[in-house]
Amino acid sequence: MRLIRNLKLALRLLARDWRAGELKLFVAALVIAVGAVTAVGFFNDRMLRGMAYQSAEMLGADLALVSPQPVPPEWLDEALKQGLTSSEALEFASVVVKGERLQLSSVRAVGAHYPPRGVLRTAAALYAPDAVADGIPAPGTAWVEARVLHALAAAVGDRIEIGSAELAVARVLTYEPGRGGNFFALAPRVLIHRADVARTEVIQPGSRVTYGYAFAGADEAVARYQRWLKTRLGQNHQLVGAREGNASVARAIERVDRFVGLTSLLAVILAGVAIAMGARRYSHRHYDMSAMLRCLGASQRDIVQLYLPQLLALALGASLVGVALGWAAQETIHYLMRDFFPLKLPAPGAAPALFGVATGLITLAGFALAPILRLKAVPPLRVLRREAAPLPASSLAVYGSAAAAVMLLMWRYTASWTLTLGVLAGALAAAAALAAAAFGLLAVSKRLHRRVGTAWRFGFNNLWRRAHASVGQILAFGLTLMAMAVIALVRTDLLSTWQRQLPADTPNHFAFNILAADVPAVRRFFEANRIEAQALYPMVRGRLTTIAGVPVTQTVTKEERSDEALQRELNLSWAAHVPPDNTLVRGGWWTDGGGARVSVEEKLAKKFGIELDAELGFSIGGEEVKARVASIRKVQWDSFHPNFYMIFPPGMLEAYPATYLTSFYLSPEQKSLLTALVRAFPAVTVLETDQVLAQARTILGQVTFAVEFVLLFVLAAGFVVLYAALAATLDDRFHEGALLRTLGASRRQLRAGHLAEFATLGLLAGLLAAIGTELVAYTLYTRAFDLEYTVKWPVWLIAPLAGAALIGLAGYFGTRRVVRLSPMAVLREL
Amino acid sequence: MISATNLGKRVLTAEGALDILAGVNLEIKTGESVAIIGVSGSGKSTLLGLLAGLDLPTDGEVWLSGERLTALDEDGRARVRAGAVGFVFQSFQLLPGLTAIENVMLPLELAGAPDSEGAARALLERVGLAERLTHYPRALSGGEQQRVAIARAFALRPAILFADEPTGNLDSATGARVIDLLFELNTERRTTLVLVTHDDELASRCARRIYLHGGRIVNGAG
Known part of the structure; x- marks a missing residue:
């Protein structure tokens, strides 16, 4: 009863204070604080989801499943049940033929909804401007990469053969999700319709075929399906989420989230300081009111019941206005910056608004509660003696609650108390120095x-x-x-x-996928055209499997496991001498040119705890290869010379299929030689x-x-x-x-x-x-x-x-x- | 109604303990009007604060409306004050953020009175401020502010009214009008009045006068 009466009076007092202009600065501080936090929150949310979407686009899906055999049909039914879009693709290597010419290609046969995320881009003719493709190749047609046309001396409209099927080249394929970053693909892409696969008769029992399934849908549905699927996967299934799809992009997203989040916390702390100052002023200004109320018979509890609801109402009201302001601000800035974002950002979600209100309440509680609660301690004697004032709130209460609020908010971004304390301590030290x-x-x-x-x-x-x-x-x-x-x-x-x-003459081009047979001809090409090229290094694909006998999946942390060096195959090379911009930091180089040894790049060694003399196990072309670490090398990566994490002595890897790699410098006038190089060596991939x-x-x-x-x-x-x-x-x-x-x-x-x-x-x-x-x-x-x-x-x-x-x-x-x-x-x- | 026995207030200063009040005994009966008179620093306001339970003595006891104030904590004393005691101050003590009528409504609202606005309006009309209801204190003259304070003091029909130098900040003509009003209301509502002043003329309008000197009553205690 008394509580309700106090609540009513509290709101009336609040309205009066507001009208009298007593609260405006305090509220303005709160509105701008919450506005700032929410604008940042909305924007972060949109950017992060945009980035996640971008990585989904790179993968072509929110979730991808790769399998050597078709998966059970109920797996796809389940995806449908969860409301996900799915598409199936078959991938196999095949020689594409036109007349007398051949080209080993990577054929991908796709069905409807491909790709579920991102787009295909095609052009009407070689070197014609490309555009987003509408759908997929129609049955009986193929979309091919430019390299295929070069190799076959073909043009759009020509007919090519894949196995027993004859298909018409309808478009030049210029962009395909999931392929952008993969420079090492030996074979160029040919995209066909799934309906044509049977006609090619390429797929026979025992053929090497990969089945790819791509899923897309709402975040929760994808997560639910991913959990469902994980319990059913076999050894040979590989499941990749958009976030893991590209490990480096995922890590970048996390870092940006953390960094931008902590930066926005700087705004919260400053706002908190403003609020603390406002609260002190508010409290001081209400000493008289509080004393008068006490004089009129209000108990301490009445005072709390009169001021706390005011504070809460103020916090909620200001937070809501702040959220609206934040939303408007980020919309405006987003509009002004629209040219900066090549990608359309997703609409703002509700979470930042809730976090904004929560931040408003936490900040207010942390920075304003202590001084305002002092109002209950105002002695009624103040009505007779102006100097009678409550003791100021204890420093412990003031700074303790503020620090608690900041740490709580910080934890939201770091999700780790150690990191929170670390950041806080570092920030305090830096602030003290400054x-x-x-x-x-x-x-x-x-x-x-x-x-x-x-x-x-x-x-x-x-x-x-x-x-x-x-x-x-x-x-x-x-x-x-x-x-x-x-x-x-x-x-x-x-x-x-x-x-x-x-x-000035730093190499500005890399050439990959140079076939062993082409090496002398490529050397002659460089010489004939006076191109300054580095040595040609052999390159064999292999995966690091064990370190000192222990499988790498057990020796490294979860985060490191997503490291590209472990996820993907490494490029292994061999050399008789130390490459020019490499320096040995430990161990020695081989002089006899033999023995099962390997030289490891310094940073990789440090990351995975690889020691000198440790035995490393590699899986190369399905075979296990063991080698002892003979040396640790420091590599100057920005020399733009071909460089390798792992270098073996000559004689160890020659038996495996190798391609060659080099880098070279082309002056602007020499750029036209690129086309000549690609025409002369169709398999070669050039990276500018x-x-x-x-x-x-x-x-x-x-x-x-x-x-x-x-x-x-x-x-x-x-x-x-x-x-x-x-x-x-x-x-x-x-x-x-x-x-x-x-x-x-x-x-x-x-x-x-x-x-x-x-x-x-x-x-x-x-x-x-x-x-x-x-x-x-x-x-x-x-x-x-x-x-x-x-x-x-x-x-x-x-x-x-x-x-x-x-x-x-x-x-x-x-x-x-x-x-x-x-x-x-x-x-x-x- | 109010009684004090052997009341003393001692404060510690840089020079040692200082007795602001010592050995004060007095009795004030219901409906009485009493003036506490003395020069500046004689302890008048301290005595008023102790009698009203706004402060605690270092010695002695105070009884108010049958409650031993000195045995209660601050919240207990507030409970005794609630509705029973009204105040008028030298510096008016109007809240600057509230209008005239809101200042008068405040005690009514705090007590949960049903039609606080109507009651406050009637009181302001009674003190002659019908035209000033929505003015903020800074827009009112000193005399007007004190009349608002008087309206506020009488809002809950208190049994006792404490007035601390009510004319101290007013010129003599205005002060006289304010005092007339105070005594009119006091008579109308049969309030017990305790008035602190250094003005003999004002004091003479009270039925009884208590003279304080150096923290002690020099005559008039009853």
Whole structure:
């Protein structure tokens, strides 16, 4: 009864407070905080799902199953029952014939719904512009890769033979999901309709055929089906989910999620600080109300029952508005950035909205509850003695609850308490170091005191008088600007610095799949055309199966098991001498050219714990091969020379089918030789590294833009803190301003002082950002990328200027009320 | 109605213990009007705070409406105050975020009175502020603010009204009008009035006067 009465009164009081404008800043902080978090959440969600979709597109499915025999029909029925789209494909190797010419090809026979995810792209003729294909090849026709046409000297419209069947070439196949990254495929692709398989008569008992099943559908349905299927799989079935489909993409998604999530947490923490400041102010402003209520007979419990619901209603209301704001913000930014996303992002889901509201409640509870609960301890005597106030909330309660809230939210992104504590400790250490630097900067600026005019001195004074707040703000803005500068450097400077530092004649093409028989002819081709090529290295496909007698699946962790080096077959090579850009770090090279030994690349060895003299087991062409580790090699991968994880001595692998690999440099004028090379050696696959780099640049651009987008919100949260700090000092500033004006200061002088104060704050934050950027970039360039470092001068100019302009203006506008009121009104109110 | 025996309040200062009040004994009967008079620092407001249960004495006992305040905790004292005690302060103590009528409604709402708005409006009309219902305190003159505070004090028809220098922040003409109103309402509603003032003229309107000096009653205790 009393509770309900209190609830009603609480809501009425809330409405009155709201109308009187008491709550607006506090709510604004909360709205922007939740808005920032949700915008980030929505955007992350869309990007992550977009990326997951992209990897699904690369796989051509959400879930793929590969089997040497057809799977039981009920497996497919179950997929249908779960609401999944499925498609079946048969893959086999066959020689495609036209007239006198032959080409070994990889034939894929597909049915309806292929591919369930992603698209096929085809062109009407060789080198004609390609477009997304409509459906699959009609029965009686084939879509073939350009290499097939080259090899057969055929054109679209010609008839080709596969086994006993004759098919018409209808389109040139230019893109197929699941094939994009596979440069090592020996045989070019021929796509036909499933209905034509029987006609070819290629598939006989004992033929090597792979059955591929691709499934797509809603996330939960796919997960459910995957669980169902897992219990039924045999040894020879291979199940690949979109997330595992490409191990490196999956890891990239996880890292982006974690990194962007933790970045967005920076916004939450800043917002939390703003909320804590707002809550303190709110609490102080309600001491009188609380004292009056107590005086009128309200118990402590009544006070709690009056304020807690207000807080909750405020949190919910502001969170909902924040969610709407976040949604609108990410829609706007998404619209503005639509050209940046080649891929259409999926619509925002509901989860980020819920997380936004939860974040609002957790943040409010963590940062605002302690000071607001102090209201119940306001002594009623305050109505007689103004100075009677409750003891401030204990530091343990204030900082403890804030830290608990931050850790809870952080855990959401790290899903690990160790990592959470680690990140927190690292962040605290970094913040402490930067805070010391910020304090140093403030102290240096203090020395300039005597050399500036009155207005500036007034502004500087304000900064030192509130030194703690100033350092906090310099730190907040400095960190944000630093993060933005580092990201901008990574996007604009890092790749080009690396490219500039490569020697001019660094190979820019790789040639794979050179048949052993073609090796002398390829060498002659390079010589005749004056192409600078590296040596031709033999390459045998094999899988690492055991390390020191233990199967690798048992010796490595789950995450490492998805490593490409284990998942896929490795390229094994042999050499009599140490390749030019390799250096031995342990062990010795073979001189006698014999014995079952192997040289392992350093990073791979470290990753899998491969020691010198350990016995490694490989599976090559179905046979077991054992070799002892003779040496560990350091490889300079960015030399763009052919390099290998595993090198054997000559004489060990010659019995297995090998192809050859090399890299070479083509100047822009020599580009036309590529066509000649491909025509002369149809089986050869050529990879242009500039194209790969362009792709890397695009991906890097997208990821860094996403992070910058998040940082914009962190910056916005920084401004909320600035305004909250302003609000906390506004009464002082009113008083001070009024006094100064009664003493003869003009409005202009006061305004100049405010501008000086905040521009200096921004300038110092920018300087801090420049120092931090230089340190981070130096570490990044020299340690992570082995690049020569040059001082990033533009950052020293742009960061302080941007900081001074942004924060100067924000502070200037935030304080404009101070001089608007007449000094008389201000002094009377006080 | 109110009784205090051997009441003392001692605070610790940098120079040692300081007795703000000592050995105060007094008895106030229902319906009585009592002025507590003294110069600044004589302990008048401290005594008022102790009698109203807003603070606890270091010595002695206070009884209010048959309850021994000194034996209750803060929430217990709040329960005794609820509905039984009204206050008028020198600094008005209106909540700046609430309008005049909302300030008057606050105690009614807290007590769960049925038509708090109607009652508050009637009271404000009674104190002559029918035109000022929705004004915020900052838009009211000092006299008007104190009239709102008086309306708030009488809202729950309290048995006892404590007034702490009610005219201290007002000019003499305004103060006189506010005091007239206070005594009118006091008579109308037969409230026990305890009034703290340093103004002899104001004190003379009360039936009984208690003089405080240096924290002790110098005459008039009853």
